[in-house]
Amino acid sequence: MNVQKLLTYILGGVGVLSAIFLFMIISAGDDAIKAGEAGGSVNTFMYIAYVVLFLIVAIVLLFVLKGLFSGDIKKTLISVGAFLAIVFISYAMSSGTDLNLQPFIDKGADVTEATSKKVGAGLYTFYVLGFLAIASMAFSGVKKIFNK
Template sequence: MLHKILKIIALILSILGAVWLVRILMTGDTAIEDSADLQNGLVTPFIYIAYAAFAVAVIFVIVFVIKNIFSAGSSLKGTLIGLGAFLAVVVVSYLLASGEETPLRDGGTISASASRWVEAGIYAFYILAVVAIGAMVFSGVKKLAK
């Protein structure tokens, strides 16, 4: 039932998005840049369609995750271990990050806190990438050994 609802919503949003995209392409860039009315009439609804698609995707991801966590075949313990490991990677990444105030090209600056979070995100990406590559190599070596 939920899958059918998702398909119908996705179809409606796809059709609306395609219609607005065609309207934007037929109008042209320069006409849209020159007219605030065209921006409000063409671009704004397209943005709202994108917001709606994103909201629907997030809602359904949350619903399916919660549904699968509490299903009979799923292990809540395994889910919590995975979530804890991810949070540990984020905490380690944040502790490794220095975070200094950084000047931008346009003359603005990024605060030390924001800079630290950006650096922590980069470190978390590196750590998770190394773990993923290591898991693939380990899996491949294990298959070759058999």
């Protein structure tokens, strides 16, 4: 049995267990959860979710590192560098002062200009990466049309 088939079976089992746990949480009801009556079961499921998340992140990192060192590391480092450059440029473009924070502070939110700047940088990064993804798909489509 190869690793891919084994991982498929494991993922299927985790999916079935997830569906069962979700049904158990939903069947407890919102009122029971808010009152704390189902708190023990919800906390247990949260810890199970944390363990599964940790395992998934560990497996992903393992395969990323395996692929990184078995492939062309120069291209990978160039891609990571380009991504970091986009993030740094987005952070530099974000001002953090273009939003009136007082209404959020009055409602008790812990919002500062630094938080606003990070959110703005994340939005700019998303916009740039989204544009690049759409442009690369359009470019490959146009290239495919003209190569026929």
